[in-house]
Every structure is written in C-alpha cells, then in structure tokens.
Amino acid sequence: AQSVTQPDIHITVSEGASLELRCNYSYGATPYLFWYVQSPGQGLQLLLKYFSGDTLVQGIKGFEAEFKRSQSSFNLRKPSVHWSDAAEYFCAVVYSSASKIIFGSGTRLSIRP
Amino acid sequence: DGGITQSPKYLFRKEGQNVTLSCEQNLNHDAMYWYRQDPGQGLRLIYYSQIVNDFQKGDIAEGYSVSREKKESFPLTVTSAQKNPTAFYLCASSIGRGETQYFGPGTRLLVL
Numbered sequence: 358a359q360s361v362t363q364p365d366i367h368i369t370v371s372e373g374a375s376l377e378l379r380c381n382y383s384y385g386a387t388p389y390l391f392w393y394v395q396s397p398g399q400g401l402q403l404l405l406k407y408f409s410g411d412t413l414v415q416g417i418k419g420f421e422a423e424f425k426r427s428q429s430s431f432n433l434r435k436p437s438v439h440w441s442d443a444a445e446y447f448c449a450v451v452y453s454s455a456s457k458i459i460f461g462s463g464t465r466l467s468i469r470p
Numbered sequence: 471d472g473g474i475t476q477s478p479k480y481l482f483r484k485e486g487q488n489v490t491l492s493c494e495q496n497l498n499h500d501a502m503y504w505y506r507q508d509p510g511q512g513l514r515l516i517y518y519s520q521i522v523n524d525f526q527k528g529d530i531a532e533g534y535s536v537s538r539e540k541k542e543s544f545p546l547t548v549t550s551a552q553k554n555p556t557a558f559y560l561c562a563s564s565i566g567r568g569e570t571q572y573f574g575p576g577t578r579l580l581v582l
Contacts, residue, residue, distance in 0.1 A: 366510075391570065400474075400560055400573035401513075447512065451568045457528075458571060462512040 359383055361450045363461035371469045372440055378433040378464050380448030389451040390431040391458070392422055396444045404446075407431065418442070443468045472497045474574035476561050481579045483548065483555060491546045491577045493561035501567050502544035506530060507558040507576075516559075519544055520567050548579060556581050 360383040370376055382388055389408050393401040405416025412424040422433045431448060448461040474495045483489045495502065501520050505513040515528030519538040533552025538544055544563075548555045558578050562571040 389568065393573075398558075398576070398578070400476075400575045401562075403570060403572065406570055453568070456568050457515065457518075458568070460513045462510070 359450075359452050359459060361448055361459050361461040363446075363448055363464050365464045366462075367465045367467065369467040369469055370438055373437050376433075376435045376438045376442070376466070378446050378448075378466070380431045380433065380461060382429050382431070382450045386453070387424075387426065388453075390422070390424060391449040391451075392416065392420070392431075392433045393447045393449060394418075394444050395447065395463075401447060404433070438466075438468055440468045440470070442466060474561060474563055474572060476559075476574035476577050478577060479575070481577055482582050483579060484582050486550045488547055488549050489579065491548070491559055491561075491579070493544045493546065493574060494542055495544075495561075495563045495572075495574075496542060497563055497572065498541070499563035499565055499572075500541070501564045501569070502538070503562040503564075503571065504528075504534070504536065504544070504546045505560040505562065507560055513560065516546065518567070555579050 362381045391406045392404040395401045404420050405414045407414045407424050414422050420435050445463045445465050447463045449458050451458050477492045503518045504516040514530050516534050517536040519525035535547045560576045561574040564571045
C-alpha cells in the first residue's frame with residue numbers, strides 16, 4: 358500500500374546543533390515529495406517540495422532535503438537549529454499527478470537551550 | 471494578500487447540534503480539502519473538491535457534510551452523527567489535485 362513513514366515521533370536537539378528528520382515512502386515511480394511545519398495551534402506551512410530535477414532541495418528557514426531514490430527517502434536537514442524551530446514536522450507524498458497527498462504521522466521537534 | 475482563511479478559530483458544539491466551519495481562499499485554486507487532526511494521528515482527509523459543485527468523500531467522511539457552491543468557499547458541517555467531533559480541523563487548497571497544498575490556520579472544535 359502507498360504510505361509514508363516518519364520513524365521518529367519525537368526528537369530533541371540542542372540549540373545550534375544540526376538536525377535530520379527522516380522520511381521514507383513506500384514504493385513506486387518518482388513521487389512528489391513535501392515537508393511541512395506546524396507550530397502549536399497553527400496550520401501547516403510548506404517548507405520545501407521536490408517534483409523533479411536536482412535531488413537536493415532548498416527551502417525556507419534554512420532547511421534542505423535530499424531525495425534518495427535508492428533508499429526511498431526524503432530526509433529534512435538543517436545545519437544549526439534555532440529555538441524557533443521547535444514544532445511538528447510532516448513529510449507528505451503524492452504518488453502520481455492528480456492523486457491524493459499522503460501525510461506522515463509527524464515528528465515533534467523540541468529544542469534544548 | 472492571497473491566502474486561506476478559516477473561521478472561527480474556536481468553536482463549541484452542544485450535543486445533537488450541527489456546526490459549520492468556514493473556509494475561504496483567494497488563491498484562485500480549483501481544489502479544496504478538509505482534514506481532521508487528532509494528537510499523534512497526523513492528518514486524515516474528510517472531504518475534497520476538485521471543482522465547483524463537485525466533491526468526494528475522503529477517508530473519514532461519516533458524520534460530516536460539505537458544499538462547494540463557489541470556487542472560493544468550501545464550508546464543512548459537522549453533524550450530530552459525528553460522535554467524536556473534538557479535533558483540530560484544517561482546510562487546504564491547491565491548483566489541482568496532486569499539486570502543492572496550502573493550509574489555513576485551522577479551527578479547533580470542542581464539545582460542551
């Protein structure tokens with residue numbers, strides 16, 4: 358079945374440390390891939406997306422993600438986190454054009470001062 | 471500013487009552503969506519609409535209804551048949567299905 362997995366429910370990192378959030382999708386031809394961020398009580402904000410082309414994608418707020426077809430992964434990275442990055446992060450996948458988007462269950466990021 | 475608005479921010483429902491959540495977009499998007507978010511469960515699709523006067527059930531449509539009379543508006547009614555309505559409700563829109571979705575700020579529904 359088509360799915361997307363975020364294996365880490367909750368991650369805590371120190372402010373200034375690097376961050377990597379994992380996302381794996383189930384199968385298939387190159388999907389469309391997204392990362393969203395959600396602050397408490399707010400809607401989701403698009404961080405970045407991958408449709409085709411360069412597999413390293415730059416997003417807003419200093420985030421980047423790399424599509425690795427061989428590993429069916431689209432991990433989100435940031436070299437140095439800030440306290441304001443504390444939020445819930447969702448990976449999402451669309452497996453073919455005009456099909457529905459599938460969201461992962463989210464990873465909650467906490468920042469240690 | 472283009473975007474998606476949802477109102478109200480908080481909504482209280484009494485037993486047996488229907489309530490309607492508003493979603494408006496001025497992005498000229500054809501597709502609109504309603505999601506329910508519960509703690510630890512991510513987003514679940516309730517209904518979606520790809521064009522005016524047309525909509526389809528998502529994964530958890532029971533106890534909900536929608537209409538799409540205008541391109542800009544996609545209201546969601548939580549009916550009395552929905553026995554566990556307490557949740558955070560998110561509206562989204564996209565140019566077309568499968569395209570990037572943009573989200574509103576959400577409505578939190580609580581039961582009195």
